Amino acid sequence: MAESLIPVRTDADILPAWRGTPVGDLLRHVNLGAQGGTGSARPALLITRCWEDQAPLPVPAGFALTLAGPGGVLKRSPFDVSWAVAEAGVRAIAVIGHAGCGLAGLRGRRDAFVAALVEGAGWEASAAGQHFDHWADLCEVADPAGAAAAEARRLRARYPALCVAALLHEADGRLLQIAP
Numbered sequence: 001m002a003e004s005l006i007p008v009r010t011d012a013d014i015l016p017a018w019r020g021t022p023v024g025d026l027l028r029h030v031n032l033g034a035q036g037g038t039g040s041a042r043p044a045l046l047i048t049r050c051w052e053d054q055a056p057l058p059v060p061a062g063f064a065l066t067l068a069g070p071g072g073v074l075k076r077s078p079f080d081v082s083w084a085v086a087e088a089g090v091r092a093i094a095v096i097g098h099a100g101c102g103l104a105g106l107r108g109r110r111d112a113f114v115a116a117l118v119e120g121a122g123w124e125a126s127a128a129g130q131h132f133d134h135w136a137d138l139c140e141v142a143d144p145a146g147a148a149a150a151e152a153r154r155l156r157a158r159y160p161a162l163c164v165a166a167l168l169h170e171a172d173g174r175l176l177q178i179a180p
């Protein structure tokens, strides 16, 4: 299913569901250049991002806690979000996929991946191949926006009191809203 992507160029573009929430604040910081700290001792937002997506997001120090997974998906790390809620105190999550995600098509790069583990990390080829075959299936992302949307749905069902949004990080650094 193709996801509906909604840009944020002004405050009015922020979807009603995210206005007045830490997700709305994230969109205002990143897309609209909003300044100002939170003044809170605890992070307001959990951001989940792809392993590859390392470009800094222009948010105030202490505003967000960031965790990483393939395509921003944490379903293989079931305790991470629980920790962020129970110990770090977050009540909102932004699942951020990104354009051009390399986890799409991961399985097609098996030979190079296995060779890199053998040559770069000292693995035996058979063990590296088995490792890849097991995990690449679980970590491959068919479509970055679709994976973020599915992860947001999963997290809403699992943590129903939280505000959970799916976003897409574009190459120009801006965030697109993925319609919930």
Ligand SMILES: [Zn+2]
Binding pocket: 050, 051, 052, 053, 070, 071, 098, 100, 101, 102, 103
């Ligand atoms: Zn990625």
